[in-house]
Amino acid sequence: MNRYDIQATPYRGRFAPSPTGPLHFGSLVAAVGSYVDARAQGGAWLLRIDDIDAPRSAAGAAEAILRTLERFGFAWDGAVAWQSLRIARYRAAFERLRLAEAVFACTCTRREVADSALGPTSGLRYPGTCRAGLAPGRAARAWRFRVESGEICFEDALQGHYSLDVAAAVGDFVVWRADGLFAYQLAAVVDDAEAGITHVVRGADLLDSTPRQILLQRRLGYPTPSYLHLPAALNGVGEKLSKQTQARPLDESRPVLALCDALAFLGQYPPVALRDADLDALWHWAIANWQRDKLPRCRSVVAPQAYC
Secondary structure, eight states: OOOSOTTTOSOEEEEOOOOSSOOBHHHHHHHHHHHHHHHHTTOEEEEEEOOOOGGGOOTTHHHHHHHHHHHTTOOOSSOOEEGGGOHHHHHHHHHHHHHTTOEEEEOOOHHHHHHTOOSTTOTTOOOOTTTTOOOTTOOOOEEEEOOOSSEEEEEETTTEEEEEEHHHHTOSEEEEOTTSOBOHHHHHHHHHHHTTOOEEEEEGGGGGGHHHHHHHHHHHTOOOOEEEEEOEEEOTTSOBOSTTTTOOBOOTTOHHHHHHHHHHHTTOOOOGGGGGSOHHHHHHHHHHTOOGGGSOOSSEEEOOGGGO
16 A cells, blocks of 8 residues: 655655564564654555565465554555565675675584584674685585674664674674575565665664674665664563464454554553544554654563463
8 A cells, every 4th residue: 555655755664574473462563663653754664574484484474464464554555575586686685795705605504503602601603614615525504694803883763872793792694594595684684775775663682683784784785774673572471472482463353452552562652542443543643643752762571461
């Protein structure tokens, strides 16, 4: 549905759910935050289905997500983008990186990376085993982006100044996986750049991914969008709401109530009377009264018990 001239607006936002299961409250928070922030600034809001990771995609989940968004009154601009239909674009970006020697082939398994990690808190930081070439008799399993040491810094519109030495924290990261699929970091960077995304509003669980994406943007000559990372929704025991933590699917029979709760989670408190209003009235209020300075400046907040 085209509400705006999406070529003319200086603000182009997006929502990019992964179809691993039905939308839950945490998904709704990210959708509401990105949607209302875009509309409040007269911007476009695009929708992308991040189905690049086929093994994790659940049958019918993407279609269910689209139905839920429509049921809740979201109206996106332009056609829905599907990562699974954009493999050629990721391959082209990867070839640019390969020709520039910005990536290298790697033979290491996840277990080998874990076994060679340095120190008790280094986790799965890649130690650079294959940087200088493959060991004799070993075949390439994946391709990694070559990361140089140094802080990657950016100003998040909500979380403030953020910096990370990707080389020290993560090391050379995978852009083409051992199973033949392109990694999320590369796919998301290519998609955002080619869609002209200027503002990325998403959950703070992805904050640590942003420096890696900035590195790829710089190497590919893409602009870096403005970022705003909303607090992630947690369940009662401090886990992020997700399919893995058995987050409850959204109740589509009461969309206005769920939207009111999502807005309140984001520090925007609709009048009580709007809980009995229709969707159009609630969306009108949300867009007209959106205030970024009321957003919680933290990485996570416990969700209302009804959604955990």
